[in-house]
Structure formats: C-alpha cells, structure tokens
Amino acid sequence: MARIELSGIQKKWGAVWGVRDVNIDIADKEFIVFLGPSGCGKTTTMRMIAGLEDPSEGQITVDGELMNEVDARDRDVAMVFQGYALYPNMTIYENIRFPLRMREVPKADHDRLVREAARMVELEEYLDRKPAALSGGQRQRAALARAIVRKPQCFLMDEPLSNLDAKLRQAMRVQIKHLQRQLKITTVYVTHDQIEAMTLADRIVIMEKGMIQQTGTPDEIYSDPANTFVAGFIGAPPMNLIPGELLGGTFRAPGIEIHDVKLTVDGKVTLGVRPEDCHVTPEAPNMTGTVYGVEPTGDMTFLTMRVGEHLIEVKADREYRRALDLPETVAFDRKRLYFFDTKGGQRLR
Amino acid sequence: MASQRRKRGESRVIRYIILGSWAVFCIAPVLWFLSIGFRPRTEIITPQPIYWPTFSLDAWHMIWSDWPMASYLRNSVLAIIGSVIIDLVLAIPAAYALSRYRFRGREDIGFYILSTRMMAPAIVAIPIFFLFRNMGLLDTIWALMLIYAAVNLSIVTWIIRSYMMDIPKELEDAARTDGASDLRILWEIIIPAVLPGIITAAVIAAIFAINEFLFTLLIASTKNAYTMSVALANFTGGSDGLIYNAIALVAFLAFVPVFIVVVAIQKHLSRGLTMGAVKG
Amino acid sequence: MTELSPNLSGAAKAAPAIRRRSKRMRAAFPYLLLTPAVLYLLMITLYPGVYAIYQSFFLVRFNSWTYIGFQNYIDLWNDREFWAALWNTLVIGSVALTLQCLLALTLAYHAYRDPWIKGWRIIFLVPMLFMPSAVAFMFKLAFMDARVVADLLMRVGVIENNIGWASSTFLSRMILIVADVWQWTPFLFIIFVAALQSQDEEVEEAARLDGASWFKIFWNISLPLMRPVIAVALVLRGIDITTMFANVFIITKGGPGGATETISYFIYRTGFKTFNFGYASAASVVMLILTVIIAQLVVKRAFHSGRE
Numbered sequence: 001m002a003r004i005e006l007s008g009i010q011k012k013w014g015a016v017w018g019v020r021d022v023n024i025d026i027a028d029k030e031f032i033v034f035l036g037p038s039g040c041g042k043t044t045t046m047r048m049i050a051g052l053e054d055p056s057e058g059q060i061t062v063d064g065e066l067m068n069e070v071d072a073r074d075r076d077v078a079m080v081f082q083g084y085a086l087y088p089n090m091t092i093y094e095n096i097r098f099p100l101r102m103r104e105v106p107k108a109d110h111d112r113l114v115r116e117a118a119r120m121v122e123l124e125e126y127l128d129r130k131p132a133a134l135s136g137g138q139r140q141r142a143a144l145a146r147a148i149v150r151k152p153q154c155f156l157m158d159e160p161l162s163n164l165d166a167k168l169r170q171a172m173r174v175q176i177k178h179l180q181r182q183l184k185i186t187t188v189y190v191t192h193d194q195i196e197a198m199t200l201a202d203r204i205v206i207m208e209k210g211m212i213q214q215t216g217t218p219d220e221i222y223s224d225p226a227n228t229f230v231a232g233f234i235g236a237p238p239m240n241l242i243p244g245e246l247l248g249g250t251f252r253a254p255g256i257e258i259h260d261v262k263l264t265v266d267g268k269v270t271l272g273v274r275p276e277d278c279h280v281t282p283e284a285p286n287m288t289g290t291v292y293g294v295e296p297t298g299d300m301t302f303l304t305m306r307v308g309e310h311l312i313e314v315k316a317d318r319e320y321r322r323a324l325d326l327p328e329t330v331a332f333d334r335k336r337l338y339f340f341d342t343k344g345g346q347r348l349r
Numbered sequence: 350m351a352s353q354r355r356k357r358g359e360s361r362v363i364r365y366i367i368l369g370s371w372a373v374f375c376i377a378p379v380l381w382f383l384s385i386g387f388r389p390r391t392e393i394i395t396p397q398p399i400y401w402p403t404f405s406l407d408a409w410h411m412i413w414s415d416w417p418m419a420s421y422l423r424n425s426v427l428a429i430i431g432s433v434i435i436d437l438v439l440a441i442p443a444a445y446a447l448s449r450y451r452f453r454g455r456e457d458i459g460f461y462i463l464s465t466r467m468m469a470p471a472i473v474a475i476p477i478f479f480l481f482r483n484m485g486l487l488d489t490i491w492a493l494m495l496i497y498a499a500v501n502l503s504i505v506t507w508i509i510r511s512y513m514m515d516i517p518k519e520l521e522d523a524a525r526t527d528g529a530s531d532l533r534i535l536w537e538i539i540i541p542a543v544l545p546g547i548i549t550a551a552v553i554a555a556i557f558a559i560n561e562f563l564f565t566l567l568i569a570s571t572k573n574a575y576t577m578s579v580a581l582a583n584f585t586g587g588s589d590g591l592i593y594n595a596i597a598l599v600a601f602l603a604f605v606p607v608f609i610v611v612v613a614i615q616k617h618l619s620r621g622l623t624m625g626a627v628k629g
Numbered sequence: 630m631t632e633l634s635p636n637l638s639g640a641a642k643a644a645p646a647i648r649r650r651s652k653r654m655r656a657a658f659p660y661l662l663l664t665p666a667v668l669y670l671l672m673i674t675l676y677p678g679v680y681a682i683y684q685s686f687f688l689v690r691f692n693s694w695t696y697i698g699f700q701n702y703i704d705l706w707n708d709r710e711f712w713a714a715l716w717n718t719l720v721i722g723s724v725a726l727t728l729q730c731l732l733a734l735t736l737a738y739h740a741y742r743d744p745w746i747k748g749w750r751i752i753f754l755v756p757m758l759f760m761p762s763a764v765a766f767m768f769k770l771a772f773m774d775a776r777v778v779a780d781l782l783m784r785v786g787v788i789e790n791n792i793g794w795a796s797s798t799f800l801s802r803m804i805l806i807v808a809d810v811w812q813w814t815p816f817l818f819i820i821f822v823a824a825l826q827s828q829d830e831e832v833e834e835a836a837r838l839d840g841a842s843w844f845k846i847f848w849n850i851s852l853p854l855m856r857p858v859i860a861v862a863l864v865l866r867g868i869d870i871t872t873m874f875a876n877v878f879i880i881t882k883g884g885p886g887g888a889t890e891t892i893s894y895f896i897y898r899t900g901f902k903t904f905n906f907g908y909a910s911a912a913s914v915v916m917l918i919l920t921v922i923i924a925q926l927v928v929k930r931a932f933h934s935g936r937e
Contacts, residue, residue, distance in 0.1 A: 052522050071655070072525045085523035089541035102528030146527070156526075360843060364739040371736055372752045378811070379755060381777070382767045393770070398777045443666035450659035458663060464924050465670050466865075469872035471893035472913045472920065475684070475900050476677035499673035502666060531658055560760050562875040563893070567901065578760045582879065593770050600763030607758045612751060619823035626861045627820050628827065 002062060002076075002153035002186040003028050004049060009058035011044055011210075018044045020210040022058070026188065031180050033189045033201035035233075041210035042190045046156050049188060051075045062153065073102075078147035079156040082163060084139045086131035086146075092118075093127040096146045103150055117149040120179065137168045144176070148183065155180070155187040161196060173199055194234050198222070206230050223336075228345040231272045231338060237302070237313045240278075243270045243342050251339070254308025256287045258332065263339055265348055272338035275302075278314040278330045285329035287312065291322050305330065386597030393593045408594035416583065416595070417572035424569075425576040425603075427490050429558045432497035433551050436505040439498075440550070444509035445535050449521065459510075466503040466624070470563040478567050488574045496564045501554040504624055508553065511625020512546025513539060549617040552610050559603060577603050678917060685911035691904070701911035711912060713887055714895035721802050721891065722870040725809040730863060732810065733817030738847055740818075741825040750822065757815040765879035768808040773880070798888040801881050805889055808876050813869075817862050824858040825851055864927060892916055 004026040011018040019041040026032050034042035047053040049060060051072030060067045067075060078099065086095050096114045105113070118124045121141035131139055140160060147155055160176075161169045177200050180187050191197055197204050198218045206213040206221065206229070214226040225231035231239045244253025246269040251258040253271065263269075278287070280303065289307035296302075296318065303314040305328055314330055322328060339348045385393060388402035412418040446452075447459050477496060478487075486492040516539060524534045540547070565579045575583065577599055584595040611618065619627050685702070688695040705711050740749045756764070771777045772794050779792045794800045828851060836846045874893040877883060883890040883898065890898070896916070900909030 047522075050522075050526055052525065072522075073528050073530065075526075077526060079523065079526040081519045081523055083517060083519050085517070085519040087520065087524070087538055089538070098524075098529075099527040102524075102533070360739075364743065367739050368736065368743070368749055371732070372749070374811070375753055375756050375815075378767060378771065379759075381771070385770065394775050398775055398780045439666040439669055442662035446659035446662035450662075452656070452659045455659075458667065462666065462670060465674055467868045467920060467924055468674060469868075469893060469916060469920060471872060471874065471896045472917045473673060473677035473681070474896065475906055475910055475913060476680035477673070479680070480677070496673075499669060502670060506666060531655075556758075560762075562762050562878075563897070566878075578762050581760075581762050581766055591766070591770075591774070593766070593774070596763065596766045600759055600767070603760050603763065604758055608755070611754065611758055615750065615754070619820045622816060623820055623858075623861050623865065627823055627858050 003064075004154065004186065004188070005059075005061045006045070006049070007059050007061075009045065009048065009055045009060070011041070011048065011053065012056045017210050019048075019055075022207075022212055024205060024212070024215065026186060028186055029184045031177070031187045031189065031200060031202045033191060033197040033204050034207060035191060035194060035197040035204050036207040036213075037192055037233075039209075040207040042205075042207050043158055044210075045207070046158060046188055046190050049154070050077050050079055050156050076153040077156055078150065078152040078154070079158065080143050080147050080160045082159040084131070084143040084160075084163075086139055086142055088131055091128055091130055092123065092134070092142050092145075095131070095142060096127075096149050099146060099150045105150065113149050114145075117145040120148060120182075121145045121175070136164055137172065140164060140172060141175075144179070148179070151183070151185070153186065155185055155189075157187065157189045159191050160189075162191070162193070169196075176200065194236070198234070206233060225272070225338065226347050228270060228272070228340045231340070231347075235274055237275055239272045239274045239338070240310075240312045241270055241272050241340070242307070242310055242312070243268065245269065246339070255289050256307065258286050258337065261337075261339070263348055265341075268342040269348065270340040270342045270345075272340060273332050274336065275313040275315040277333040277336040278312070279333070280314065280316050280320065280328060281331045282329055284331055286332045287330040289328060289330075291324050291326050291328050293324070294320070294322060296321070303328070382597050383601060386594050386601060388594060390592060390594055405594075408592075408598045411592070412584075412595050412599060416580075417575075418599070420572040421575050421577050421580040421599075422602075424490055424493070424572075424574055425559060425578070428493035428497060428576060429555045431490070431494035432501065432558050433505075433554050435494065435498035436502050436554055437547065437551065439502060440506040440509055441540065441547070442535070443506050444513055445539060447506070448510045448513035449516075449539075462503045462506055463624075464503075465499075466507075468500075470500070474563055474567060477564065481568060487568055488570045489568075490574055492568045493565060493574060493576065496568070497554075497558040497561060500561070500564075501557050504557070505550040505554050507624035508550035508621050509543060509546050511620060511628075512543040512549075514625075516542050545614075545617060549614050549621040552614055553621045556607055556611070559607065681910045681913045681917070684907055685914050687907045689906035689910075694907075697907070701908050702915075704908065705911050705915065710887055710890070711895060714890045714892045717802075717887075717889060718871055718873070718891045718893075721805055721873065721889070722867070724802075725806045726863065726867055726870055728806065729810045729814040729817055729866070730859070732814050733821050734852075734859075736814070736818050737821035737825055738851075741822045746822070750819065753815045753818055755815075756812045759812070761812060761875050762879060764808055764812045765876045768804055768811075769880045772804050795881070796885050798885055801884040801889045804880055805873070805876050808880065809870065809873065813866060816866060820858060820862045821855065824855050828854055860930075 004024075006022050006024045009022040010020055022041075022045055024032075034045060036042050044053060048055050051067070051070060055068065062075075086092075087098065090098070093114060096117055097110055100110050100113060114127075115124065118127055121144050123138065123141050123145060126134060126138060126142070131142065134142065143160070157176075161172055164172060173196060189196075189200060201218055203215060203217055204221050205215045208229050214221060214230045216224070221230060221234055225234065225239075228241055232241055242253050242256060244251055244256060246261060246263060246266055248266070249259065249261050249263075251261050251269065251271055256271065258271070287305075287307055289305040289312065291303065292306040292311055293304035294301060295304075298318065300318050301316045301320045303316045303320060303322075305312045305314060312330075340346060341348055384402055386408055387404055387406070388399075389405040389407050392399045392402045443462070447455060447462075481487050481492045486495075520538060520542070521534055524538055529537070559576070560578060561576075562578055565574075565576050569575045569579060581596050581599060584592040584599075586592045614621070684694075686696060686698060688697045688700070736753070740746055743749065759767075772779075776791065779788070779794075782788050782792075792800065794804060832850060833846055836850060841849075871891075872893050873891045874897065877889055877891050877894045878897070881889040883894055892912070896909050896912050899905045899912065
C-alpha cells in the first residue's frame with residue numbers, strides 16, 4: 001500500500017523558490033506524471049518524496065505516516081535516474097543486487113530476485129557485464145531492474161527516457177507502462193515530454209515556476225485545460241492562442257469572428273483552438289487569413305496561416321495543397337473552443 | 350593527425366632544433382652519469398676527464414659489500430610504503446568530506462590542509478627533531494614514516510579530492526535510495542570510481558618520500574634509518590672523498606622504478622602535480 | 630516481457646518499522662571524516678610552530694635552556710649572515726624560477742601540437758625522476774670535482790684556463806641554478822603542455838584562418854588562457870625553490886663565504902652545526918611568518934583562479 005500525500009510543500013533556497021504550495025494526493029498503484037518545462041520544480045518535488053531533499057515547509061506522508069524526518073535510506077522508494085546512475089565498478093548482476101544487500105534481504109533470496117528482475121526487463125544475458133559494456137537502452141533497463149528488484153512501495157522516475165533516441169524511447173515507454181501494471185506499484189514519473197505524459201499517466205500534474213498549474217487525467221488536461229499555460233503546453237502542434245475581445249456574445253480578433261459564445265464575461269479574452277479543430281472550408285468561416293506555409297507529412301498536412309499578426313496552425317487533410325500568400329478560410333469546431341482571461345491566463349467557463 | 354602535421358609545418362626546423370637541443374641537454378648528463386656508475390673509481394676524477402671509460406662493476410659490488418645497501422633499500426621501501434598507507438587512510442575520508450559534502454568551514458579547512466603543502470621543512474625541522482628525540486624515535490623507520498606522511502598528506506588529500514569531484518551526484522543519490530549508508534557509499538562506490546586518482550596520489554607521495562632529504566638527514570644516523578636519498582652522502586672513502594661510481598649506481602637504482610611507474614601514470618601526471626588544478 | 634512470476638513478491642515482505650536515523654549525526658559526519666587528517670596535520674604544524682616560537686625565546690645549549698626574551702630576534706636582525714641568506718634565497722630562487730618558466734613555456738609551445746609529443750614528454754621527464762640529492766651529486770661532479778664542464782668549454786674554445794667554480798660567488802650560484810633548472814623544468818613543462826592541450830583547437834584554427842601567425846596565436850590567445858595555470862605552477866615551484874636545501878648541502882655547503890647559503894641551510898647550520906637551537910628557531914619563526922604572509926597574498930589567489 002502506498003498512498004502518498006504532499007500537503008503544503010514548499011522548497012526554497014535562500015531567496016529562490018523551487019517549489020511553491022504543492023498539494024497532491026497520490027493513490028495507491030497510481031501512475032502519476034509530473035510534467036513541465038525545465039526548472040518548473042517537478043524534479044525537486046520528486047526528490048522530496050525520495051528524501052534526497054527536505055521541504056522547507058509542508059508535509060509528506062506515506063500511508064498516513066509522516067516521512068519528513070525519515071532519511072532517504074529508510075524510505076521504501078526506488079528511483080530511476082536520467083543518467084541511469086549504474087555503479088560503474090560492479091557487474092549488472094551486482095548492480096541489481098545492491099539494494100537487496102543494503103536492505104538486508106536474506107541472502108538466500110538474492111539470486112532468485114535478481115534473475116527475476118533481469119528477466120522482466122530482458123537482460124538475463126547481460127548480467128555479467130559492466131555498465132560500460134551496455135548500450136543506452138540496456139543501461140536503462142538495468143536501472144529499471146535495480147529499481148524493481150526489491151519491490152518497493154513506490155517508484156520514482158526522473159526523466160528516464162530523455163537520454164534515449166526517439167525510437168528506443170517509444171519502445172521503452174510501452175515497457176515501462178506494462179511493467180507498472182504488472183507490478184502494481186505506485187509510480188511518480190517526471191518528464192518534460194508531453195507525449196510521455198499523455199501516454200503513461202493515470203493522472204498528470206503540470207507544473208510551472210514551482211507551482212501546480214493543473215492536476216487531472218490526460219483527457220482532462222487535453223480537453224479541459226485550466227489556463228493558457230496548460231493549453232499551450234499540451235498538444236503537438238500546440239493549441240493556437242489568439243487574444244481578442246468578447247462583446248455581447250461575439251468574439252472578435254483581426255481575421256476572426258465567432259458568434260454565439262456562451263460566456264457572460266465581456267472584455268479582453270484569449271481564444272484557444274487546437275489545430276485539429278480547425279477545418280478548411282469556404283462556408284461560414286470563423287477565420288480568414290493567408291497561407292503562410294504548407295507542410296505535408298504523409299498522413300496529413302500542416303497548414304500555417306497568417307491571420308492578422310499571428311501565425312495559426314491548422315491540420316488539413318493529406319491532399320491539401322495551396323500556394324503561398326493566397327487567401328484561405330477556416331471554420332472552428334464549436335464544441336472545442338476555449339476561452340481564457342487574457343490578463344491572468346485563467347480559463348473562462 | 351596528418352592535418353596537424355601540415356598545420357605546424359612552417360616552423361618545423363626551429364621546433365626540432367629547440368626540442369632536440371633540450372632533449373640532448375636532458376639526456377647527455379644522464380648518460381654520462383650512468384657511465385660514471387660503471388667505471389672504476391680511478392677513472393672518475395682525473396686530470397683530464399675520461400669520456401670513454403673502461404667498463405667495471407666495481408661500484409655494484411662495493412655498495413653491497415662495503416655498505417649496508419640492502420638496509421638503505423629496505424629503509425626507503427618501508428618508509429615509503431608505510432607513509433603512503435598512513436596518508437591514504439587519513440586522506441580518503443578527508444577528501445570525501447571536502448568533495449561531496451556541504452558544511453560550514455569547508456573552504457577554510459580545505460585551505461588549511463592545502464597550506465601545509467607550503468610548509469618549508471626547515472621551519473619545523475628543529476621542533477620535529479626534538480619531538481622524535483624525546484619520543485626515542487630518532488634513527489627509526491617509524492619516524493621517517495610519520496614525517497613523510499605528514500609532509501605528503503595535503504598533496505594526497507587534494508589529488509583524491511579532485512578526482513572525487515568528478516563523480517556524478519546521481520550515483521550517490523542512487524545509492525542512498527537503494528539504502529546505502531555514507532560509509533558504504535564511500536567504500537563500495539566512491540573509492541572504486543576514483544582508483545586512478547588514488548594510485549596517482551600514492552605514486553606522487555611515494556616519489557616525494559623517496560626524494561625527501563632534510564628530515565631524513567636529521568633523523569637518520571645509522572643504517573637503521575638511512576634511506577637511499579641521504580645514504581648517497583655516505584659513500585665516502587678514505588682521503589679521496591666521495592665515491593661517485595657508487596653514488597651514480599644507487600641513483601639509477603632509485604631512478605628505474607620511479608621511471609616505470611611515472612610512465613604508467615603519465616596521463617594523470619599534470620593533474621597530480623598540481624593537486625587537481627590542471628586536468629591533463 | 631515475461632509474465633509476472635507469482636513468486637516475485639514472495640520475499641517475505643514484512644513491513645519493518647521505519648527507522649528514523651538522527652539527522653544531527655548526518656550533519657556531523659563530514660567533520661568526523663576530516664578529524665583524523667586535520668589532527669595529524671595540526672601535529673606537524675601547530676605543535677612544531679608553537680614549539681619553535683617558544684624555543685626562540687631561549688638560549689639553548691644542549692639540555693640547558695636559558696630565557697633570553699627577544700635577544701635571538703635582535704641578534705638575527707643584526708646578523709649579516711641571516712640577511713645574506715634571505716637575499717641568496719631570493720636571488721637564486723627568482724633566477725632559477727624565471728629561467729625554468731621561460732624554458733618550459735618555450736618548450737611547451739613548440740611541443741604541444743607536435744605528433745611526437747608523447748616521446749618528447751618521456752624524454753623531458755627524465756631529469757625530474759632522479760632523487761634531487763643524486764642530481765646534486767651529479768652536478769657537483771660535473772662542474773667541480775671532475776671538471777667535465779670546464780673541459781668541454783675549453784675544447785670548444787670558450788675559455789682557456791680552468792675555472793674556480795667553488796671560489797666564485799657568481800659561478801657557485803650558477804651551479805645551483807643549473808641543477809634546479811635541469812631537474813625541475815620538466816615539472817612546469819608537463820603542466821604547461823597539459824594546459825595547452827586542453828585548450829580548444831577550433832579557436833586556434835579560426836585565428837589561423839584569420840591570418841594570424843602561430844606565435845601571435847600563442848601570445849594573444851593561448852598564453853592569456855593559461856594564466857591561472859601558470860600562476861598555480863609557479864606558486865608550487867616557487868615554494869619548493871625557496872626551501873632549497875639538498876643542493877646547497879651537497880654542492881656548495883653554503884658556498885664561498887656564505888654566498889649560496891639559502892635560508893633553509895642557514896637554519897640547518899645554526900641549529901645543527903653550531904647547535905644554537907634557540908637562534909635557529911627564531912630564524913624558523915621568521916621564515917614561518919614570511920610563508921604565512923605569502924600564503925595569504927599569493928597562494929590563495931592563485932589556487933582560486935586555478936580552480937576555475
């Protein structure tokens with residue numbers, strides 16, 4: 001059982017804020033992903049769960065027990081690092097065995113447990129090698145095996161895939177998700193890659209500048225963003241954000257006009273609309289502009305339009321072609337429009 | 350490296366003249382001194398210097414039969430090994446603390462240790478002499494070990510510290526979450542990772558110990574404690590003065606192992622000599 | 630990925646009570662690690678330092694100590710030989726240091742991009758690997774006892790008669806300088822070469838394309854970049870030179886009329902030849918004070934700049 005609760009967590013170094021006012025309840029067996037750009041505080045938060053950093057304020061409890069004073073050695077967490085952190089002077093076998101020795105697991109069980117862990121990551125043939133003799137992906141799996149071997153209450157993973165090439169990353173993503181389901185261990189995963197977050201997470205915690213921007217399932221984050229940061233961070237290509245004015249139910253911006261907007265707020269409002277919710281059509285368009293770029297990718301075409309002073313991304317079908325600088329019109333999917341307060345970035349409902 | 354060769358082609362002649370001259374300046378005295386070691390004593394100091402002497406192993410036989418060469422050798426070796434062991438035992442934890450922990454006074458303690466490198470032997474020669482005399486340790490290898498260890502401790506500490514600072518912090522974090530105590534981390538992870546640094550430090554300390562002269566001169570008075578460095582001054586005979594062929598031979602005896610070991614670690618040499626300041 | 634073996638979690642997963650280790654222990658740990666080394670060093674710096682200071686206030690004759698206050702220091706102040714020793718140390722030291730530095734730089738400049746650098750390095754290393762006392766004997770033999778140098782010079786025609794090395798102030802000092810330069814130029818050379826080799830080749834190539842000569846590149850780019858390294862190396866070597874003892878002891882024994890007596894030899898002589906321990910201790914104390922001053926001013930800055 002590993003329910004983790006962070007309440008009122010703050011971390012400060014001198015005058016510099018690392019993490020501000022973080023409150024999360026992580027359920028047992030949940031796969032939760034901390035997502036955000038560099039420096040947003042996600043790694044620091046995870047290190048506090050691990051015990052490698054102490055929170056300046058706030059409490060960390062696991063299954064109701066306060067963990068603030070417990071040293072990292074004694075917390076039942078296993079961590080997978082970005083650089084794998086395999087012990088270079090030991091064989092893979094010894095690397096995986098290390099936590100068992102440190103936690104005083106009975107010696108008789110060591111061999112069996114190490115081999116099981118190695119089997120789960122398909123590294124049995126490499127047990128005699130040293131880390132330097134392994135490829136990046138193999139080292140990654142070794143690090144995973146070392147984390148698995150003692151069946152901790154919680155996994156912590158700090159951008160474990162970012163040192164791998166794209167293809168390998170994809171394969172490892174699937175394996176990690178599968179492993180977690182099999183082992184049923186609460187997992188906290190840190191990344192800046194939103195695709196990893198979307199595909200792996202039960203829930204995502206988006207952070208920026210040390211604060212949580214939104215917590216929710218991938219669907220919620222994607223379809224129901226809480227502010228412009230979240231909206232712009234998730235999705236590739238990202239959501240188009242266009243500031244304009246909302247007056248009497250009509251949103252207007254240079255080149256854009258939307259009627260019947262069901263919002264009671266008037267004033268400076270930012271429109272958010274995803275590229276896939278923009279459809280090229282001559283009838284009842286919401287947006288008029290000129291073609292700035294046309295990028296066919298095989299399964300579809302990215303159309304970039306110049307609208308007023310903005311460049312708007314539109315996903316068009318794979319056969320779409322049009323010459324540059326010609327005019328074009330686009331209609332929006334009315335069910336998928338988002339409006340944000342221009343000043344604060346908050347979502348308006 | 351063909352491109353490099355081409356690049357520097359224009360001053361090649363000058364370059365080889367300069368480097369070559371210095372090479373000759375380095376090696377010629379060595380070869381000459383070597384020849385001194387292998388010639389009869391009568392051919393060393395002559396009205397006209399002899400450049401093509403007759404080969405003779407007189408000196409070799411002499412140092413073993415007329416002098417306690419075996420003792421000199423033994424004393425050097427034991428004093429060196431002992432002092433290096435003392436140094437490693439003290440320096441490795443100290444280097445670990447200085448490199449991987451943050452604590453108040455770290456800079457000051459580090460600088461204090463560094464400053465003992467600058468301590469001229471002459472400054473403490475007299476008190477050390479009295480200290481050992483009062484402790485009854487004069488003319489013992491123990492005294493040599495203790496003083497060599499003290500003189501080299503700062504060097505060994507700082508070299509090892511330099512290598513320890515290269516270890517990524519992730520490694521320690523991983524070990525801590527795996528459940529390892531600080532001492533375990535030091536023993537099983539840090540030390541194996543800095544083994545080249547430890548060897549470099551040991552080699553440099555050993556060389557400085559072989560070379561040590563002033564303290565050894567004061568401490569040693571019989572074959573119980575004379576090391577090769579100071580024993581050279583013992584090779585005197587009768588009215589003729591210094592027996593140079595013996596001196597030369599012993600010089601080479603000490604030179605060969607040092608040469609072999611230094612060539613083996615030459616990659617690390619500049620880092621060792623500057624105590625980590627310059628990474629070769 | 631294989632199926633989860635039903636026994637993976639078979640290891641009896643009894644939930645142990647969570648140990649809460651004292652955080653204060655952790656904070657004290659680095660100090661504990663440092664204590665043995667620091668104590669050992671204090672033994673060789675603090676204890677002798679205090680002892681020397683104490684002894685310097687006494688007239689020490691074998692086992693009798695007579696308190697004489699600052700008399701030793703006053704005598705030192707008035708002692709021509711003491712000042713001469715300081716002066717000698719300064720002269721011999723600075724000439725030797727400057728020479729070896731220039732030589733090492735020149736050699737490093739020419740050698741560091743040479744394809745045979747490995748070979749040069751080994752050859753140039755050789756002098757440094759002999760025991761300093763052995764090197765001293767070698768030069769004593771070459772210059773003075775066997776007169777080889779004089780003989781060579783005569784053959785080449787530079788001089789006509791034999792040279793009285795030992796009776797000339799200038800020449801005696803020169804022998805000491807030559808011995809030091811011969812043996813320790815490699816020390817600087819190794820360090821300089823390492824520093825030059827670690828510099829970015831591309832910067833040099835860019836300058837070359839801009840039309841700069843090799844020397845100009847060295848003078849304007851490589852050399853300034855090397856400044857912290859040169860500082861560290863010179864400090865280290867400088868410290869060792871000022872403590873020059875073995876060469877003096879073996880070759881000149883203080884030279885003609887004390888002309889080559891370095892401060893270390895002065896202390897040795899007054900302490901162990903004339904057995905005036907209190908006096909020698911006073912000189913040691915003076916040397917200590919000078920060392921501390923230089924440490925604060927020069928070394929701290931050199932090492933901080935050398936450490937990036």
